[in-house]
């Protein structure tokens with residue numbers, strides 16, 4: 001067992017945690033741009049974006065966290081990172097409702113993307129809980145995204161912040177949540 005796989009197994013043993021970035025970093029090394037999910041944690045099923053594949057633990061990872069609740073609210077509406085910075089974003093659902101009814105995630109969109117338009121397209125073009133309402137057809141508009149979690153669950157995504165400074169919208173892509181759950185990820 002390599003050091004990497006031991007770390008990954010350890011992370012997966014944490015109850016309720018879906019660790020996305022680790023599996024995708026491995027994916028990036030072995031497989032150039034295809035959408036195989038074989039090496040990703042079974043609980044995730046997400047396809048990595050380029051920024052997620054580009055994550056490396058450089059010892060200076062910026063830890064960000066956000067909470068979602070049963071009232072369809074995030075507890076913050078802004079994040080900041082430096083250009084190109086490595087980021088580990090943790091979303092904790094502090095409510096009790098299941099993911100089917102009150103699922104939340106965090107999706108960081110490319111600069112200039114409209115969250116409402118994204119949400120509508122994601123729903124129309126194959127979005128579901130398994131793909132975190134980020135289906136293939138809209139993934140190119142996304143910097144990074146977490147899986148969908150329900151009450152009491154936590155999810156993590158690791159990615160490299162864009163090199164280009166600016167305001168990147170973030171949102172929950174669960175159907176109907178974008179109006180209440182959105183904010184700005186600022187790179188500066």
Ligand SMILES: [Cu+2]
Nearest residue numbers: 103104172177
């Ligand atoms: Cu939500």
